[in-house]
Amino acid sequence: MSKYPHQPPQKEHHVPILLDEILNELDIQENDTILDGTIGLGGHSQAMHQQLGKTGHLVGYDQDPNAIAFCQSRFSSYPNVxxxxxxxxxxxxxxxxxxPKKFSKILLDLGYSSYQLDHQNIGLSFLQDGPLDMRLNRNTEQNSASDILQSYSEQDLSDLFFNFGELYQNKRLVNAIINERQKTPITQTNQLISLIKKSYFFHQNRRKMLKVFAQVFQALRIATNDELGHLERFLAQLSDITEEKAVVVIISFHSLEDRMIKQFGKRKEGPFKARYKKVITPTQNEIEQNSRATSAKLRILDKK
Ligand SMILES: C[S@@+](CC[C@H](N)C(=O)[O-])C[C@H]1O[C@@H](n2cnc3c(N)ncnc32)[C@H](O)[C@@H]1O
Structure with missing residues (x-):
């Protein structure tokens, strides 16, 4: 049972990022078997599907039931999805x-859709108050972000902010969390925001303050959804689930994921190699149209 009531999105609250670049790199053929591992609201999938023929097939995964509910309606008339x-x-x-069988083209667009960040009210964003949940699939036994703040030891909290948020000075924040949770559980994003504000001297520097908010929220999102663990397990299966000459494109939004993909593309063992040394990033024009694209990094992996 969901802890909070949610409605599936009613319209496409998400603009697909780096779409032209992705279509260009994937070079989809009519009979491809495509895996969109993070289908979201289906923006990339819709464009990829347009290039498939009747003999092609697209499989879309998403851990968020609302995203799948939306795509069920969006793709209801396509038998090969x-x-x-x-x-x-x-x-x-x-x-x-x-x-179904092995995939010839794979897309991962990691992270969160604009719908999840702006409308789902599960505490993913520090820009609005909401329950500090952060789980993309709330039908699991997984800990919410609030559970993590309530149950982690001092050392584990410090490691979490250090490793997943790259927030190296976190002692005052960890102490503030531990003091607060002894009085009352930390269940709302605004509670966490005020603890952050109490723990750092921002000297009216808004940029600095927003950066720390982003680091804290990123760390909690990564831990709550075990983002790095899932990516690692997915990459470990790539060889088995792909055809020869398969192409895998991955968009990531933080350096921890990007580092993992970059290392994977450099490995001597295994059939995958990075197509380019350099990462592909959105153009200035795309960033101006869609600020969510700002931190996107695209890497392409080719199978031998
Ligand atoms: C950035 S959005 C994808 C947007 C999509 N490309 C589009 O054009 O609408 C990322 C989606 O991937 C899902 N997601 C993230 N990591 C996932 C994972 N490891 N397995 C399944 N779904 C995942 C999220 O729930 C979210 O809906």
């Missing part, structure tokens, strides 16, 4: 009965 509400790290045929 299969939608699965699960984490894409479970795509391997040994754990998924849905995966």
């Amino acid at each position: 299969t939608l699965i509400n699960d984490n894409v790290s479970h795509v391997h045929p040994s754990t998924s009965k849905h995966t």
Whole structure:
């Protein structure tokens, strides 16, 4: 049972990022078998599907049931689209009965849709008050962000902000969290925001303050949804789930994920190699049209 009531999105609250670059790099053929591992509201999938023929197939995964509900309606008239509400790290045929055969093209657009950030009210964004939940799939036994703040030891909280938020000075914040939770559970984003404000001297420097907010929220999102663990497990399956000459494109939004993908593309062992040394980033024009694209980084992996 969901802890909070949510409505699936009613319209496309998300602009697909780096779309032209992705279509260009994937070079979709009529009979491709495509995996969109993070289908979201289906913007990229819609464009990829347009290039598929009747013999092609697109499989879309999303761990958020609302995203899948939206895509079920968006793709209802396409018989060659299969939608699965699960984490894409479970795509391997040994754990998924849905995966049709090997994939020739794969897209991961990691992170969160604008709908999830702005409208889902699960505490993903520090820009609005809401329950400090952050779980993309609330039908799991997984800890919410609030549970993490309530239960982690002092050292674990410090490691979380250090490793996942790259927030190296976090002692005062960790102490503030521990003091607060002894009085009352930290269940709202605004509670966390005021603890951050009490723990740092921003000297009216708004940029600095927003940066720390972003680091704290990023750390909690990564931990709550085990983002790095899922990506690592997904990459470990890539060889098994892909055809020869498969192409994998991945957009990431923080340096921890990007580092993992970059290292994967550099490995001597295994059939995958990075197509380019350099990362592809959105043009200034795209960033002006869609500020969510600002931190996007695209890497392409080719299978031998
Ligand atoms: C940035 S959005 C994707 C937007 C999509 N490309 C579009 O054009 O609408 C990322 C989506 O991936 C989902 N997601 C993130 N990590 C996931 C994972 N490991 N497995 C399944 N879904 C994931 C999120 O729930 C979210 O809906």
